[in-house]
Amino acid sequence: MTSDISSNEKEGTEPVDFNDINKIEVISRSNKKSPFSVGYLANILLAIGLTYDQAYEDSLGIAGQLLKLNISSITTNELMTLTQLWYDERSKKQAQRIRILREKLEPISPLVILIGGVTGIGKSTLAEHLSNRLGIRLLIGTDSIREVMRSVFSETLMPSLHTSSYAGAPTIIDPPLPNTTKNILAFEEQSRLVMTGIEAAILRCIQDNQVLIIEGVHILPGILSKKVLNFPNIIQIALTLNDEDEHMARLRKREANLKRGTKYSELFENIREIQKYLVNQCKEHNIPIIDVQDDERALQQVINTIWDDSEEIY
Secondary structure, eight states: OOSOOOTTOOOOSSOOOHHHHTTSEEEOTTOOEEEOOHHHHHHHHGGGTOOHHHHHHHHHHHHHHHHHTTOOEEEHHHHHHHHHHHHHTTOHHHHHHHHHHHTTTGGGOSEEEEEEOOTTSSHHHHHHHHHHHHTOOEEEEHHHHHHHHHHHSOTTTOGGGGSOTTSOGGGOOSOOOTTOOHHHHHHHHHHHHHHHHHHHHHHHHHHTTOEEEEEETTOOTTOSOHHHHTOTTEEEEEEEOOOHHHHHHHHHHHHHHHOSSOOGGGGHHHHHHHHHHHHHHHHHTTOOEEEOSSHHHHHHHHHHHHHHHHTTTO
16 A cells, blocks of 8 residues: 555545546455446445445545545555544444454354245345355355255155145144144244254354354244354344235246246245244244345345344454
8 A cells, every 4th residue: 555544534525536536556365456446345335234325425435535645556455444444433333344344254253144034025135145245155045954854854754844834734633723823833843843954053153153144934933942042143033025916026026937846926825924923923032024125225224233233242
């Protein structure tokens, strides 16, 4: 870097000249050189829970700081240091989040993020975006865990494990209790079975000091064992889609793209019933509920929930 960075420096209020910004050279860890990009930095700042508008505005402010310091060349690590110092004067909370990102989430490791919700609402897509935005390499779906368990336990031994999460009612022999249905009982039974595999993945993550995202419908509030709940590094979030028409539209779009597998649109009433049950369970166990009608807004809420809950760790 061609100039020292001081936390006492303040960016100017003059409009930023993009021609001058593009002359600043950013050097990656692999020694690749490229022009400074306000948009690229803004995408990084989305990882600390900012809106697009705020991230872009802050990126312009940081770019102004670079120009004021007469910096012509800067490494990506130095850029993150300057960004942290810039936030130190404005928001200690955001500065702390930048520091943790710089350290690849090490200060809050191990950490397990559980994202529950029914099929077709965009849960897996949001989990993938979250993984990319925060730089989390480990992402598992509970359907994959269920498939592994199916290969171990036969349908004769565990019939509920071998049905759809939303069509297991025929496996329930006893009549349901009041205020419940066979659909809910079958879903509960399958979720409890799959939770055994989920907990194994959680404990391995904690043992290895890693950061892991697990997403899927089987993440049912209230069934995690005390052994797992004793760890403070577990964050549980539930996603919902309140708009029924939008939910059906997303299901049908998914079916059109896959052109195989379960026709979830035919099980729509069961899926909506299970979503209502999940919401009630979340309320009972104080699990955050986030509607995914607006995908980007939901992702921002999830990120801020994770950071806020992680404050107890760091």
